[in-house]
Amino acid sequence: MDVLPPPQSSEASGSDQLRIYQTWKGSNVFLLGGRLIFGPDAIYILRSVFFIVAPAVVFCVFIAQKSIDEYSDRFFGISIMVVAVLLTICVLVLLLLTSARDPGIVPRNAHPPEPEGFDGSSEVMTGHSPPLRLPRTRDVVVNNSTVKVKYCETCMLYRPLRTSHCSTCNNCIERFDHHCPWVGQCIGLRNYRFFFMFVSSATLLCLYVFGICWVFIVRIRNRTTISLGKAVINNPAFIVLIVYALAALPFVGGLTIYHLYLIRKNMTTWESCNKSKKNPQNSNPFNKGVIENFIEVFFTRIPPSKINLRAKVQKEPEIQPGVVDDTFSFPTIDKSIEDIEAGPKPVSEDSATVLQIEVERDMSNNDRVNRHIEFGEEFPDLIREQGQSIMHPRSFSW
Ligand SMILES: [Zn+2]
Ligand SMILES: [Zn+2]
Numbered sequence: 001m002d003v004l005p006p007p008q009s010s011e012a013s014g015s016d017q018l019r020i021y022q023t024w025k026g027s028n029v030f031l032l033g034g035r036l037i038f039g040p041d042a043i044y045i046l047r048s049v050f051f052i053v054a055p056a057v058v059f060c061v062f063i064a065q066k067s068i069d070e071y072s073d074r075f076f077g078i079s080i081m082v083v084a085v086l087l088t089i090c091v092l093v094l095l096l097l098t099s100a101r102d103p104g105i106v107p108r109n110a111h112p113p114e115p116e117g118f119d120g121s122s123e124v125m126t127g128h129s130p131p132l133r134l135p136r137t138r139d140v141v142v143n144n145s146t147v148k149v150k151y152c153e154t155c156m157l158y159r160p161l162r163t164s165h166c167s168t169c170n171n172c173i174e175r176f177d178h179h180c181p182w183v184g185q186c187i188g189l190r191n192y193r194f195f196f197m198f199v200s201s202a203t204l205l206c207l208y209v210f211g212i213c214w215v216f217i218v219r220i221r222n223r224t225t226i227s228l229g230k231a232v233i234n235n236p237a238f239i240v241l242i243v244y245a246l247a248a249l250p251f252v253g254g255l256t257i258y259h260l261y262l263i264r265k266n267m268t269t270w271e272s273c274n275k276s277k278k279n280p281q282n283s284n285p286f287n288k289g290v291i292e293n294f295i296e297v298f299f300t301r302i303p304p305s306k307i308n309l310r311a312k313v314q315k316e317p318e319i320q321p322g323v324v325d326d327t328f329s330f331p332t333i334d335k336s337i338e339d340i341e342a343g344p345k346p347v348s349e350d351s352a353t354v355l356q357i358e359v360e361r362d363m364s365n366n367d368r369v370n371r372h373i374e375f376g377e378e379f380p381d382l383i384r385e386q387g388q389s390i391m392h393p394r395s396f397s398w
Pocket of ligand 2: 168170
């Protein structure tokens with residue numbers, strides 16, 4: 001049986017209360033007592049930091065400083081160094097703003113939603129005949145277009161519009177764009193703006209280093225009357241930086257251009273990929289026009305997080321295997337790749353798709369046992385704070 005180990009925390013020692021982040025069952029990692037939230041691959045942020053800081057250091061030490069020391073070009077050297085340092089700090093801050101915040105996690109439900117027409121009887125959760133039915137999708141009308149929102153079995157909710165479940169973080173993310181391994185975080189509603197600014201400022205930094213290196217070499221050649229080739233050979237840091245900039249520019253520059261295209265269309269990366277696969281003719285119901293689309297991304301207020309990771313909750317009692325009543329079970333959905341997709345679906349798609357969710361009686365599956373425990377009446381885990389339900393997600397990932 002999959003019984004969650006009691007979270008360890010000095011903050012909760014000696015009391016029955018834990019912080020939400022200490023009971024978090026998604027794959028996220030936290031810093032500073034839950035004030036900062038990262039994806040499970042947050043370690044890769046260090047790789048990104050290295051690729052940003054290393055060329056900046058080489059540039060400042062071997063180009064800017066050399067310009068000051070050896071060529072008595074003090075103003076030029078100091079100027080290019082200050083700009084390089086400021087740009088690097090800007091890129092790093094934007095990286096942190098992208099990586100260390102809630103990207104738009106949708107809190108999980110503690111119970112599956114009731115099917116339409118359900119009269120509220122407790123029998124729904126305690127074994128059914130005939131089996132409990134939940135529609136796999138629901139239709140939502142947006143700008144006269146019908147968009148299908150899917151049911152997420154892990155989060156036990158119908159995903160809000162433009163929401164998808166990130167299999168890396170194991171959370172549903174609003175306006176899900178993609179999971180970025182370079183920033184170790186999902187890109188969604190609450191950090192897309194910073195992600196774009198991070199990528200575009202990194203592009204700017206690359207262009208700056210590339211351009212200034214050439215200016216530096218040309219100035220040396222003009223002052224010392226040596227050939228351009230000799231000026232390059234005498235400054236190997238120049239070659240390193242040029243090669244680095246040429247290698248990085250297609251990546252960050254291409255990403256910047258691609259996301260400018262997506263912003264112009266008011267599409268996410270996920271929607272863009274999904275659309276081409278499913279229905280290239282399907283119009284985007286979220287497109288408000290170029291100007292409105294840019295305003296939406298850059299000038300609208302970022303909504304507050306729906307999760308309060310620092311909130312205190314009651315520690316769950318430790319469950320012993322064998323205490324589970326096997327007359328109690330939960331509906332399941334056959335999982336497929338379709339289940340992790342979100343975003344607009346073609347109106348023409350067969351709307352009659354309904355997934356029959358059968359109440360399983362076979363309790364040999366540990367995961368089902370775990371779900372039983374989580375949702376059993378003996379162990380209510382629904383925590384409400386400020387009217388917002390904060391849920392305990394399950395521990396498995398798909
Ligand atoms: Zn989900
Ligand atoms: Zn993710």
